[in-house]
Amino acid sequence: MPTPDEIYEQVLSEETSKGSSPAVAQARAKAARVRAQKGAAKPATPAPEASSGDGDGAQPAAQAEAQPAAQAGAQPAAGATARPAGTATKTKPAAKPAPGNGAPATKTNGGGNGAAVPERVQRLLAVVKPESIQKVERQPMDRVNVWPHLMAAEFLALLVVMALLTFFSVAVDAPLRELANFNQTPNPSKAPWYFLGLQELLRYFHPQVAGVTIPTVIIIGLMVAPFVDRNPSTRPDDRKLAIVLFTFFVMSFAVLTIIGMFFRGPGFNFTFPWYDGIFFEL
Amino acid sequence: MARSARWNPREKLAERMSSFQNGQLWRSIFRPGSIFRKGYADSPRNRAYVVMNSLLYHLHPVKVKRHGIKLSYTLCLGGLSFFLLILLTITGIYLMFFYRPSVDLVYSDMQRLHTSVSFGLLVRNLHRWGAHLMVITVFLHMARVFYTGAYKPPREFNWIVGVILLLLTLLLAFTGYLLPWDQLAVWAVTVGTEMMKNSPVVGDQVQFALLGGPVIGPETLLRWYTLHVLFLPFIIVIFISIHFWRVRKDGGISGPL
Numbered sequence: 001m002p003t004p005d006e007i008y009e010q011v012l013s014e015e016t017s018k019g020s021s022p023a024v025a026q027a028r029a030k031a032a033r034v035r036a037q038k039g040a041a042k043p044a045t046p047a048p049e050a051s052s053g054d055g056d057g058a059q060p061a062a063q064a065e066a067q068p069a070a071q072a073g074a075q076p077a078a079g080a081t082a083r084p085a086g087t088a089t090k091t092k093p094a095a096k097p098a099p100g101n102g103a104p105a106t107k108t109n110g111g112g113n114g115a116a117v118p119e120r121v122q123r124l125l126a127v128v129k130p131e132s133i134q135k136v137e138r139q140p141m142d143r144v145n146v147w148p149h150l151m152a153a154e155f156l157a158l159l160v161v162m163a164l165l166t167f168f169s170v171a172v173d174a175p176l177r178e179l180a181n182f183n184q185t186p187n188p189s190k191a192p193w194y195f196l197g198l199q200e201l202l203r204y205f206h207p208q209v210a211g212v213t214i215p216t217v218i219i220i221g222l223m224v225a226p227f228v229d230r231n232p233s234t235r236p237d238d239r240k241l242a243i244v245l246f247t248f249f250v251m252s253f254a255v256l257t258i259i260g261m262f263f264r265g266p267g268f269n270f271t272f273p274w275y276d277g278i279f280f281e282l
Numbered sequence: 283m284a285r286s287a288r289w290n291p292r293e294k295l296a297e298r299m300s301s302f303q304n305g306q307l308w309r310s311i312f313r314p315g316s317i318f319r320k321g322y323a324d325s326p327r328n329r330a331y332v333v334m335n336s337l338l339y340h341l342h343p344v345k346v347k348r349h350g351i352k353l354s355y356t357l358c359l360g361g362l363s364f365f366l367l368i369l370l371t372i373t374g375i376y377l378m379f380f381y382r383p384s385v386d387l388v389y390s391d392m393q394r395l396h397t398s399v400s401f402g403l404l405v406r407n408l409h410r411w412g413a414h415l416m417v418i419t420v421f422l423h424m425a426r427v428f429y430t431g432a433y434k435p436p437r438e439f440n441w442i443v444g445v446i447l448l449l450l451t452l453l454l455a456f457t458g459y460l461l462p463w464d465q466l467a468v469w470a471v472t473v474g475t476e477m478m479k480n481s482p483v484v485g486d487q488v489q490f491a492l493l494g495g496p497v498i499g500p501e502t503l504l505r506w507y508t509l510h511v512l513f514l515p516f517i518i519v520i521f522i523s524i525h526f527w528r529v530r531k532d533g534g535i536s537g538p539l
């Protein structure tokens with residue numbers, strides 16, 4: 001029984017003599033070697049597998065590796081009847097009986113006379129297990145061209161936002177109050193709206209807590225969130241706690257900001273906008 | 283004379299245009315597969331080339347998951363944040379033409395912008411409302427990412443980059459807020475920076491560094507102007523590049539749920 005390396009050499013020379021390009025010849029030889037190695041590990045498997053699948057009742061071609069070369073002229077078809085032959089192909093009745101020594105089914109691409117049985121090569125290609133040649137990592141999935149599908153959507157979103165923003169800018173002017181005057185503090189003095197939640201917190205906590213500790217905790221908390229939340233699922237049903245916590249956080253801040261915007265009047269005291277008006281500018 | 287009976291300028295122009303588009307100059311600008319090339323056909327190959335053979339390839343792959351382009355998943359919020367940043371850059375450059383960051387000049391420059399610069403007020407409005415809107419879209423983008431669980435492995439790092447982008451966006455908005463130098467601007471910034479004074483140990487130093495002095499003054503204006511038009515945009519562009527690069531390296535848009 002030839003070793004896998006011998007099989008490699010043998011297939012390589014057969015392929016080369018057949019006129020295959022060096023790359024193809026090498027690839028086929030390597031594949032044959034891998035099959036031989038695998039087959040050698042569990043020599044018993046090929047026979048039952050082949051016989052069970054062989055619909056024609058012909059001899060399962062658990063073929064010795066020496067065979068192809070020997071039979072190249074006489075029985076070119078036999079080389080094809082390797083393991084899956086029963087399902088994939090019609091085995092020619094004349095298929096040569098296997099030597100029956102339980103040799104592994106190393107389906108060398110033997111039978112150097114490729115021209116005589118053109119389909120044979122294709123059948124063998126279908127047999128090759130992907131992992132013996134390459135590892136398929138990416139699953140095929142439903143993909144669409146960025147152009148035009150994604151870019152059309154992006155362009156549309158851009159136009160809509162641009163249009164809305166332009167209308168708004170034509171309709172509403174940005175505020176420009178009187179020149180800065182450091183001797184005259186406006187009442188109330190409010191931070192920009194995105195910091196009003198923090199300014200609101202100043203009413204309840206020591207400045208160091210509201211102005212430094214809480215913002216720092218928020219930033220660090222956001223940054224470590226992916227490492228704290230170790231739940232791998234992205235299904236909303238599996239992440240109730242995360243969703244509740246985040247929603248609570250966002251809502252609290254939204255409420256604080258809205259209070260700061262509309263419910264704080266002179267002296268940053270509580271007011272109702274519908275009694276005293278709105279003390280807030282963007 | 284071999285000339286045709288009627289001289290048709292329209293036909294002539296089309297002919298010129300066509301030969302120009304077949305010429306070396308045009309073809310050197312628009313690479314194969316460009317929709318501006320003569321004879322662009324809507325073939326699968328050209329659809330790939332439109333992205334692959336152009337600058338777009340830095341932003342988009344040739345193909346994306348079908349689910350990734352569903353508007354209901356990303357709501358386009360990241361893309362819109364980026365678009366708003368570009369819009370703010372363009373309008374901001376226009377405003378820079380008419381703005382001198384010195385306390386003696388700045389307010390009158392603002393008034394002139396409103397009254398005597400073509401489209402000055404409109405451009406200022408676009409810049410200001412666009413800035414507020416960008417804070418909102420960036421925040422909503424973060425919320426979208428959270429609710430879809432898109433911060434989970436392998437996207438943890440891009441989430442961190444995102445948090446930095448959120449901070450940079452807020453800083454850009456806040457530094458810009460001072461620049462009109464009116465009562466609204468300086469007092470809002472006073473309130474905002476008062477908070478930082480409370481940092482333990484280094485509070486006063488932090489505030490001094492930010493304001494360029496113990497209180498808001500001419501140095502503050504120049505400092506914040508430089509941060510706003512140069513430093514922060516520069517930094518945010520770097521982080522956005524990392525952000526976009528990681529979106530692709532992490533396997534495109536996450537999901538489906």
Ligand code: HEM
Binds near residue numbers: 356441444525
């Ligand atoms: C200047 C601000 C930002 C810009 C321009 C930006 C832009 C984008 C864009 C264009 C995408 C592609 C998907 C989409 O449009 O939703 C994206 C994805 C993502 N962004 Fe942002 N982003 C910004 C801020 C943030 C923030 C504040 C966070 C979170 C704290 C964040 C976290 C992420 C993550 C994790 C992804 C991947 C999402 C996925 O695969 O589904 N980004 N970003």
